[in-house]
Amino acid sequence: MLIISATATLFIVIATALPLLKHTHWLVRGMDFPRLQIASIAMGVLIVEFIFLDLQRPITGLLIATTALCFFWQLWWILPYTLIWPKEVKATNALDPNSQLSVITANVLKTNRNSDALIDIVAAYKPDILVTLESDTWWQNRLKVLEADMPYSVKCPLDNLYGMHVYSRLPFSEEKISYLVEKDIPSIHLALELRTGDKVRMHFVHPAPPSPTENAESTERDAELITIARSIAETAQAVIVTGDLNDVAWSATTRLFRKISGLLDPRVGRGMFNTFHAAYPFLRWPLDHIFHSSHFTVKNIQRLPSMGSDHFPLFTLLVFNPAVEGSQKGLTANHVDHAQAKTVSEEKGARKQDVPTPNK
Template sequence: MVFATIAALSGLLVLLTLLPLSRQEVWWIRGLDFPRLQLASVALALSVAIPVLLDRSGTVTWLMLAATLACFLYHAWWIYPYTRLYPVEVLQADDAIHGERIRILSANVLTPNRQADAFLKLVRENNPDILVTLETDLWWQERLDVLEADYPHTMKCPLDNLYGMHLYSKLPLEDAEIQFLVEPDKPSMHAAVVLPTGLRVRMHFVHPAPPSPTENDESTERDAELLVIAKSVAESKLPVVVTGDLNDVAWSATTRLFRKISGLLDPRIGRGMFNTFHAGYRFIRFPVDHVFHSRHFTLADIRRLPYYGSDHFPMLVELAYDKRIAPLQQGLPADEEDREWADEKTGEKDVEKDDVHAPDEEPALPRRGI
């Protein structure tokens, strides 16, 4: 009985590990990109249990051990960069240098959640320059509008389909536009944010639908939206930030492809996973709320903020503009196969990089004191 149980679990682990290696976009395969930490934990537990509980003189025992160890190492390879053991990709900001800073709070509020007072308290305590909210409808808009005294620059797209989006900014917004790039009811926001010295930062706020049995049968729509934005920002002359609930984990093949094509950096690398979903289940959480940025920025602060009633924790990231550091920071390089794969994914939804609203570009102003 013990042998049969461990053998079945080992076989299932191997199957769940191998399936995502295919580029099939069906939801139940792409969903297996998410639980790599959980699968690594199961693989490690089985690797310990097999030599302890089974006959170590049997060849099958050692084959199972080899298979479970291989699964553990494979999943660990994906999540290792999101541990403190890995070198940071984004350098820490120098507090002694007074440069341009931008503080961003991104929160998927969960439309049925009615704890708006708790959320507003959290916003005021953390005092972001930019607040982007996802899943916000008219009810949430009415509550959030009290922020306009401090956040006079806004973009609003209230929807009842769990894809509403609102942007509240202390900083001026220029050349702003709301788009529905891939699906007619899934908005994204695009604007140039003007920092106090006049530096313009190109920002994109996104929330594509996930592959799931209740959303899209495949990841095609999500992948196309992320990658067409990646193609667009790769050519930007301005500093760039892309943020939102991407409905994809930080370590998935698609998110890695997004980073390769866009050239953007992930401030979590070498600092932690910052799992934001699901807030209600401690052992089933994934990093799906993201802030990616160009090499122009170093990291002043990154935090997962406390629970306030949503199924997502909010993310707070503060970036410091430091053009001297840009040559020292490198993301993931893209090769020809990566570019062909990105073209294939965007081509499936007939969307091009020129479809993405790109704010008018002006050269970044020189940083004061440099």
């Protein structure tokens, strides 16, 4: 049992220590994802060590202390996405429909052919905005039925798992499809007009992940996200960023994105809303995100039922309320963060000036 416990503790230590290396290799950055799972395993190992090992032996004390340290370190990253943490975005029960904006973010999985499930979800929740990721020409043709109720759209069908479509009940302008870092990885940018007449700058993103089958390192993903954040930092207008970031909410990159952009995360204090992987309950983490400026409060955020994809859709109902802007604060950046963000962008030749700035 001592050998088994020591082996398990060594695994936990390695998994915990790898992200501290700050290396961009996919194996290192991949350890940002399963912090909840690693914490769960560490808790299980701690229980085993307390029950089955001789607590009088120094080696047992060392194993318990090491495992406990890893457990609390992992917990530090994920606790903001639990109900015990203070909410970053204020809740609201505002009834005025003109000030509300609802968004469904859905990675459909290109090979998934259950389009009726997504169409039924849209019919049930009636979002103002639907953004689909991994949508190709087949999906574009199947979702054409949505255009009767959502007549405004931007379409970028691709066969490389990075197609993207935006459907809207509300009018928008200055729409643009950009390839900020990689020539085959698009993002969509537009100025949405709310029912109140106010304009919202929206960015829809789906950067490629660091993985053995995609990019060997996270530099491309990080550069796209951070470059958009640097552009957003220069505006005082209402902003929303949503999509499949191929990164978890608690990673160092996502935290840097929030610091630089100044955007808020409505999940903080409400839950993780793990959207991937739909088929494996124990291997789930939040890959699909929505961030917004402090012009908004949140009325509802929820993970929607499965639609046959490896992702669950994410539904968010925001309320435009500029009066609360000064009372909502997220993470703040210091000079080190700004220097790091500039380095991340420049490493891939990405410029914040290349990010479309609708309604600037």
